[in-house]
Amino acid sequence: MRVLAVAGNTFREAVRDKVLYVLLFFAIIVILGSRALGWISVGQDLKIVKDFCLASMSVFGALIAIFVGTSLLYKEIDKKTLYTIISQPMHRYEFVLGKYFGLVALLALALGSMSALSTAYIFVLGGKLNLVFFQAALLNFWKLLVVTALAVLLSALTSPILGAIIVFCCFVFGHATGVFLDLPPQFNGTFTKHFFEVIYYCVPNLDNFNLHSEAANDIPVSLAYTAWALAYGTAYSAVLLIMACLAFEGKDL
Amino acid sequence: MAAIVTRALSKTYKVIGKAAVRSLRGLDLEIAENEVFGFVGRNGAGKTTTIKLLCGLIHPSSGGASLFGEDIRLREARRLVGYMPEQPYFYEYLTPRETLTFYGRLRGLSAAQRQAQWDRVAGLLELEDIADRRIRGFSKGMRQRVGFAVALVGDPPLLILDEPMSGLDPIGRRMIREAILRLRDEGKTIFFSSHVLSDVEELCDRIGMLVEGRLVHHGRVDELPGRRMKEVEVSAEGLDGAAAATLVARSAGHRQIDQVHLFRVADLENANALAAEILAAGGRIRELQPVRESLDDFFARIQQKEAAK
Numbered sequence: 001m002r003v004l005a006v007a008g009n010t011f012r013e014a015v016r017d018k019v020l021y022v023l024l025f026f027a028i029i030v031i032l033g034s035r036a037l038g039w040i041s042v043g044q045d046l047k048i049v050k051d052f053c054l055a056s057m058s059v060f061g062a063l064i065a066i067f068v069g070t071s072l073l074y075k076e077i078d079k080k081t082l083y084t085i086i087s088q089p090m091h092r093y094e095f096v097l098g099k100y101f102g103l104v105a106l107l108a109l110a111l112g113s114m115s116a117l118s119t120a121y122i123f124v125l126g127g128k129l130n131l132v133f134f135q136a137a138l139l140n141f142w143k144l145l146v147v148t149a150l151a152v153l154l155s156a157l158t159s160p161i162l163g164a165i166i167v168f169c170c171f172v173f174g175h176a177t178g179v180f181l182d183l184p185p186q187f188n189g190t191f192t193k194h195f196f197e198v199i200y201y202c203v204p205n206l207d208n209f210n211l212h213s214e215a216a217n218d219i220p221v222s223l224a225y226t227a228w229a230l231a232y233g234t235a236y237s238a239v240l241l242i243m244a245c246l247a248f249e250g251k252d253l
Numbered sequence: 254m255a256a257i258v259t260r261a262l263s264k265t266y267k268v269i270g271k272a273a274v275r276s277l278r279g280l281d282l283e284i285a286e287n288e289v290f291g292f293v294g295r296n297g298a299g300k301t302t303t304i305k306l307l308c309g310l311i312h313p314s315s316g317g318a319s320l321f322g323e324d325i326r327l328r329e330a331r332r333l334v335g336y337m338p339e340q341p342y343f344y345e346y347l348t349p350r351e352t353l354t355f356y357g358r359l360r361g362l363s364a365a366q367r368q369a370q371w372d373r374v375a376g377l378l379e380l381e382d383i384a385d386r387r388i389r390g391f392s393k394g395m396r397q398r399v400g401f402a403v404a405l406v407g408d409p410p411l412l413i414l415d416e417p418m419s420g421l422d423p424i425g426r427r428m429i430r431e432a433i434l435r436l437r438d439e440g441k442t443i444f445f446s447s448h449v450l451s452d453v454e455e456l457c458d459r460i461g462m463l464v465e466g467r468l469v470h471h472g473r474v475d476e477l478p479g480r481r482m483k484e485v486e487v488s489a490e491g492l493d494g495a496a497a498a499t500l501v502a503r504s505a506g507h508r509q510i511d512q513v514h515l516f517r518v519a520d521l522e523n524a525n526a527l528a529a530e531i532l533a534a535g536g537r538i539r540e541l542q543p544v545r546e547s548l549d550d551f552f553a554r555i556q557q558k559e560a561a562k
Binding site (some may be wrong): 001002004005006009012013016017079080081083084085086087088089090091250252253 | 266309341347361
């Protein structure tokens with residue numbers, strides 16, 4: 001009940017703050033961008049459009065998750081709106097979870113709308129969509145659950161700007177975690193090698209959620225893989241959220 | 254059962270690279286049910302720190318406290334308290350009706366209970382006219398009313414109000430003052446901090462005075478230890494002009510209302526001497542009224558004394 005109240009309010013705040021204007025930008029970028037890429041990719045228009053739609057969903061969704069997520073708790077502390085909420089008979093973790101799920105609901109609406117827009121656009125262009133496109137869209141959303149949980153954790157610990165920089169770096173490096181292990185042989189046994197190994201295990205492997213190429217080329221992906229990726233994302237998000245709740249629990253407001 | 258009990262409650266703020274700030278030092282306090290308790294002190298004396306500790310916003314460095322026997326660290330304790338911060342901030346995009354609905358949901362109230370709460374609180378604080386306007390455009394006074402209304406959601410037996418009348422115009426202050434008195438009559442316990450000592454004097458059964466995080470005085474307003482008798486006012490009548498002129502010269506101050514003379518002298522000894530002279534001059538004594546120093550004067554004197562230590 002209390003988690004739902006906070007989540008509903010967070011969702012309403014984001015909507016009233018016109019965060020969903022990002023959907024308008026998404027539509028404009030997808031139409032103009034795919035047109036431009038279509039001109040330089042003879043005979044590959046639909047493939048490019050599918051890939052471009054999924055990539056745009058990922059980027060725009062991440063922008064919402066990073067910029068709204070990293071200020072989620074910080075803003076409440078800074079504006080002191082938290083005083084009258086935490087003094088209610090509720091656990092602090094209920095507040096953190098409410099904020100998280102409110103933002104997740106917003107992302108679900110945003111990515112659902114983007115997926116619907118993309119589907120309609122691809123149909124208008126005469127294309128058809130297979131299951132793998134929707135698997136890719138679902139994993140895009142699941143990836144954002146992890147990014148949002150990380151953003152919420154940092155929101156409890158640091159300022160929105162620093163938090164946004166860290167989450168953005170994790171988002172970028174999370175798509176290329178392999179580079180942390182593939183260091184040249186001269187680094188074997190050095191501190192640098194161990195350091196990057198630690199980074200490799202700390203940064204979530206967001207490439208696990210990337211089915212853009214398979215969706216663009218209509219290559220089927222097993223449901224077992226999708227389920228594994230969903231479980232990976234759920235587990236990672238849960239750990240980050242527990243850390244966020246613990247960080248917030250001991251905080252003096 | 255006492256509404257609030259604190260035992261050696263202390264708070265020290267520690268920031269890396271900076272000296273620790275001891276904001277509250279060993280506060281021992283007991284506030285009875287249905288009491289109106291005023292908490293006074295200068296800015297930074299520890300009033301807001303105490304209130305934040307009691308409301309679970311910050312954690313004690315040592316000591317503890319309970320509300321109606323419930324440890325302040327527990328969620329159950331917060332069910333018993335309604336809190337209004339010094340400058341209540343709410344979600345600007347919500348209306349007062351939506352705001353109270355939100356807080357009602359946080360307290361686990363059903364839709365019918367929330368509606369009943371709204372009817373009660375909106376009537377008490379005259380919120381109906383602004384019920385469906387966004388808080389974004391509200392004046393300070395309107396925000397204070399919404400803040401007070403939020404503290405009343407769930408009908409808690411204890412209200413903790415941090416500077417409830419700060420920055421309000423006289424009408425707004427009167428409204429809050431009347432609401433406090435009405436809630437007291439309904440059986441609520443009210444703990445509030447204020448800089449406006451006349452309000453504290455008028456509303457409170459007891460006060461506590463904080464200086465640099467220490468409780469230096471607490472007790473009934475008219476029984477505060479060390480509160481001096483400032484002077485004595487002698488009221489007399491039946492004096493002729495010459496006798497009155499002689500007595501005026503002997504007193505520290507004088508007013509005349511119709512045929513009644515009001516003489517002010519420094520203490521009871523002088524008052525008795527003056528009364529004897531009035532009787533000898535053929536006058537009659539109407540009243541001898543001791544005038545105690547105001548709470549403001551008392552507060553300023555205690556501040557200076559503590560600062561000199």
